[in-house]
Amino acid sequence: MTTVTTTELWCDRCGESATATAHPACASARELEPPRFCPGCRRRMKVQVLPVGWSAVCVEHGEIRG
Amino acid sequence: MPAILDQARTQVLGDGVGLDQAGILAVLNLPDEHLPAALQLAHDVRMRWCGPEVEVEGIVSLKTGGCPEDCHFCSQSGLFTSPVRSVYLDIPSLVEAAKQTAKTGATEFCIVAAVRGPDARLMKQMREGVAAIRAEVDIQVAASLGMLTQEQVDDLVDMGVHRYNHNLETCKSYFPNVVTTHSWEERWETLRMVRDSGMEVCCGGILGLGETVEQRAEFAAQLAELAPHEVPLNFLNPRPGTPLGDRPVVEGKDALRAIAAFRLAMPRTILRYAGGREITLGDLGTRDGLLGGINAVIVGNYLTTLGRPATADLDLLAELKMPVKALSDTL
Numbered sequence: 001m002t003t004v005t006t007t008e009l010w011c012d013r014c015g016e017s018a019t020a021t022a023h024p025a026c027a028s029a030r031e032l033e034p035p036r037f038c039p040g041c042r043r044r045m046k047v048q049v050l051p052v053g054w055s056a057v058c059v060e061h062g063e064i065r066g
Numbered sequence: 067m068p069a070i071l072d073q074a075r076t077q078v079l080g081d082g083v084g085l086d087q088a089g090i091l092a093v094l095n096l097p098d099e100h101l102p103a104a105l106q107l108a109h110d111v112r113m114r115w116c117g118p119e120v121e122v123e124g125i126v127s128l129k130t131g132g133c134p135e136d137c138h139f140c141s142q143s144g145l146f147t148s149p150v151r152s153v154y155l156d157i158p159s160l161v162e163a164a165k166q167t168a169k170t171g172a173t174e175f176c177i178v179a180a181v182r183g184p185d186a187r188l189m190k191q192m193r194e195g196v197a198a199i200r201a202e203v204d205i206q207v208a209a210s211l212g213m214l215t216q217e218q219v220d221d222l223v224d225m226g227v228h229r230y231n232h233n234l235e236t237c238k239s240y241f242p243n244v245v246t247t248h249s250w251e252e253r254w255e256t257l258r259m260v261r262d263s264g265m266e267v268c269c270g271g272i273l274g275l276g277e278t279v280e281q282r283a284e285f286a287a288q289l290a291e292l293a294p295h296e297v298p299l300n301f302l303n304p305r306p307g308t309p310l311g312d313r314p315v316v317e318g319k320d321a322l323r324a325i326a327a328f329r330l331a332m333p334r335t336i337l338r339y340a341g342g343r344e345i346t347l348g349d350l351g352t353r354d355g356l357l358g359g360i361n362a363v364i365v366g367n368y369l370t371t372l373g374r375p376a377t378a379d380l381d382l383l384a385e386l387k388m389p390v391k392a393l394s395d396t397l
Contacts, residue, residue, distance in 0.1 A: 012305075014306065015149065021132050024234075031372075032344055032345070032370050032371055032372045032373070033370075033372060034370075034371075034372065036149035036150070037149065043150050044150075044151050045139070045151070046153045047130075047150070047151065047153065047370070048127070048130065048153050048155060048159075049126075049127060049130075049367050049368065049369060049370055049371070049372070050126060050163050050166065050367065051124040051125070051126055051161070051163050051167045051170075051365070051366035051367055051376075052166045052366055052367070053367075054367065054372070057289050
C-alpha cells in the first residue's frame with residue numbers, strides 16, 4: 001500500500017478549500033463515502049470501492065486506502 | 067384494523083396472492099398508527115412464503131464511471147459533473163473481492179459495470195473474471211451489465227452467471243423523468259430475454275426519485291407483473307453533481323411503508339435491502355425493515371459509496387434469529 005502524506009489543502013469530498021472554511025457536511029457524508037479529491041492537489045482521484053474497503057489514486061500523490 | 071390489512075391477511079398471507087396496484091397504494095397511504103401492523107403482516111407473509119433465511123450478497127464495480135447514459139440519480143454517468151472518475155477493476159482484484167464477500171457468509175456476488183450495455187472487451191473480462199472466481203471461490207456469481215443482446219444473454223448463461231440484475235428503477239410513467247437516453251421498454255426487453263434464458267431475474271429500483279405515492283404503487287405492481295426472483299430496494303442517496311443531487315432523502319416511515327407494500331405485492335420474491343438504507347433508515351429502521359418483509363441484504367460497501375460493516379448486519383441477523391441462507395440452498 002502506498003500512502004502519501006500531504007498537507008490537507010482541499011476537501012477530499014467536494015474539492016473546495018479545506019483551509020478557508022470548515023466542511024462539517026462533507027465530514028459527515030464521508031463516513032459513508034470514499035474520498036474523491038486529492039487533499040494535497042485537488043485532482044480527482046481514481047477510486048475503486050470494494051466490498052470491504054476502498055482505494056483512491058492521485059496521479060501526483062499516489063494511493064490511499066481505507 | 068384497516069380493511070386493506072384484513073384483505074391482505076386473507077389474500078396474501080393466506081393464499082399467497084399479492085395485492086394489486088390499488089391495494090399497494092392503500093398500504094402506502096396507511097397512517098402512521100397502522101404502520102406497525104402493516105410491517106408485522108409483511109413479516110408474517112415473508113416468513114410463511116419465503117421462510118426465515120436471509121440471502122446475503124456482496125457487489126463490486128468492475129467498470130466504474132464514464133457511463134454514456136443519463137440516469138439522473140447516478141454518479142457514474144459521464145454526462146454529469148459528478149467527481150466519480152472512470153476506473154476498471156483487474157481480474158485478481160475481482161477475485162479477491164469475491165473472496166472477501168464469501169468470507170461474510172454471502173452466497174451471492176454481483177459483478178456490476180456502469181455501461182449502456184457490454185461491449186466485446188467487457189464480455190471478455192466477464193468471461194475471464196467469472197471463470198477465475200468459480201475456480202477459486204465457492205459463491206454464486208450474478209451480473210449487472212446494462213442492456214443485453216440475445217447473444218450476450220446466451221454468453222452469460224454459458225459462463226455460469228446464474229442471476230442477472232437489471233433494475234427498472236421506477237415505474238413506467240415516471241421513467242422518462244429519470245432517464246432520457248433509453249426507455250423503460252428497452253429495459254423490459256432485456257429482462258424478458260434474461261427470464262427466457264433461465265437465468266434468475268433480479269429487478270428493482272430506487273425510491274425517492276421524485277415519484278408520487280401513486281407512482282410508487284404503480285412501480286410495485288409492474289414489478290409484480292414481471293415476477294422477478296429478486297427485488298433490490300434502494301432509497302435515493304442524493305449524489306453530488308447529479309440532477310437529483312439536491313433531492314431530500316425518503317422519510318423513514320415512508321420507506322418502511324414501501325417495504326411492507328412491496329412485500330404484500332410480491333409475497334414470494336427475495337426482497338433485498340440495497341443502497342441508501344443507512345441514510346434513510348439508520349440502524350433502528352434497518353431492524354424494522356428486516357422485521358417488516360425484507361429477507362435479503364447487500365453487505366459491505368456499494369459501488370461508489372460505503373455501507374455498514376458486514377459484521378453489523380450479520381450481528382443483527384443473529385440477534386433477530388434469522389439464519390443466513392446457505393450456498394447449498396441456492397444451488
